[in-house]
Amino acid sequence: DAKTTQPPSMDCAEGRAANLPCNHSTISGNEYVYWYRQIHSQGPQYIIHGLKNNETNEMASLIITEDRKSSTLILPHATLRDTAVYYCIVRVPFNTGNQFYFGTGTSLTVIP
């Protein structure tokens, strides 16, 4: 299984961009990088995912390095409601399953 490594916590000023890094140095060629977030005790919320190319949606941008060993989630204008634990997940193909295994995540605090 490809493991992910994220900083345990980060702060970001409200209105500024939040850049959350993730290392996944053992990722295999067909594994996608997913980002989810969990606001206190709510269900994990899907943010974005990608394979090789950078991706952008209405919530965030995902930058994946060319060697795919790391990625960065960018929240362009962080708000207080973005305070959450952010999980970087590499999807593991396993027999007929493609499970999501959560690591420890990054606790992002947006500061007024």
Add this chain to the structure above:
Amino acid sequence: AAGVIQSPRHLIKEKRETATLKCYPIPRHDTVYWYQQGPGQDPQFLISFYEKMQSDKGSIPDRFSAQQFSDYHSELNMSSLELGDSALYFCASSFFENTPGNTIYFGEGSWLTVV
């Protein structure tokens, strides 16, 4: 848009009792996943089903069992409850399990408290 529905949202049981949690996936989703999240912990994968067959098994205790029904809803049955089973239980669903780029969506969870 319809989301993953879990019931009940809160449940209190005594030790050694049995509890059943239900999950209704997003319409047309054929795969469901169960996760357990203890206090201050990250979600742990328990078990998943694809087209009503168990597709993968994680750290699910032997006291727990689950199944997926013909309408794709799933139930997690927990017997001989222990205090340590107190947790938030999430169900998630997706479509076409074998597509790596596919996305899974989570419900809001069911709080189980064992006293």
